[in-house]
Amino acid sequence: MSTTQPLAPVRKGLLRDDVYTRLRDAIVDGRLAPASVLRDGELAAQLGVSRTPVREAILKLAESGLVSAVPGRSTIVADVDEDAVRDAQAVVAAMHRLAVTTAARRFTDDDLARMREANARFAAALEAGDVDAALAADDELHDVPVAVSGNRALRTVLDQFTPVVRRLERIRFGTHAGQDSVHLHAELVDRCEAGDAAGAADVSDRIWRTLQDLLPPPTHPDTT
The missing domain is CATH 1.20.120.530 (GntR ligand-binding domain-like)
Known part of the structure; x- marks a missing residue:
């Protein structure tokens, strides 16, 4: 039986995008300064979300070069390269x-x-x-x-x-x-x-x- 209100997947997508947007804007406007350490647990608590969308956002930010994520080490806001x-x-x-x-x-x-x-x-x-x-x-x-x-x-x-x-x-x-x-x-x-x-x-x-x-x-x- 199909449903006409697939709200959960849509909400998840919007949540993920919102977390990314907030972190991106904070980096661009300097609230998260270069070399700031990004801890997914702390960020999740501040934003009132789970760690999963935060981790996804950080990975996306790394693709753009806004953060430097090294496995097993700290993830930081990248300098302006x-x-x-x-x-x-x-x-x-x-x-x-x-x-x-x-x-x-x-x-x-x-x-x-x-x-x-x-x-x-x-x-x-x-x-x-x-x-x-x-x-x-x-x-x-x-x-x-x-x-x-x-x-x-x-x-x-x-x-x-x-x-x-x-x-x-x-x-x-x-x-x-x-x-x-x-x-x-x-x-x-x-x-x-x-x-x-x-x-x-x-x-x-x-x-x-x-x-x-x-x-x-x-x-x-x-x-x-």
């Missing part, structure tokens, strides 16, 4: 370029209005020095092309690597340099409104390339 951030930034930039290229001729007036409204809140948050609000508005703006593209694989990749880049974005959005993104966002929406896929893709590249200014030049090992 410049090479890892640079690699993640390149992947995130490529995914957003693909999103706007795919979505450029599909936007509705409502989609474009949501992007403009998110950019207005982004600008206001920067002006107020509210980095958390700026990050949230930035997420909302860039999520519109991702959603319109309808590419699930693209979203999966972004979910994994965006948190690595987000630690760098917090630095940028806390400076006056973040104001440049307001104008780039506006240009991006204009290009999308015009159905200019190539132009929108180029602006998207410029938006994500601004983060490179916060990283030192890459070092290359001596191959001689």
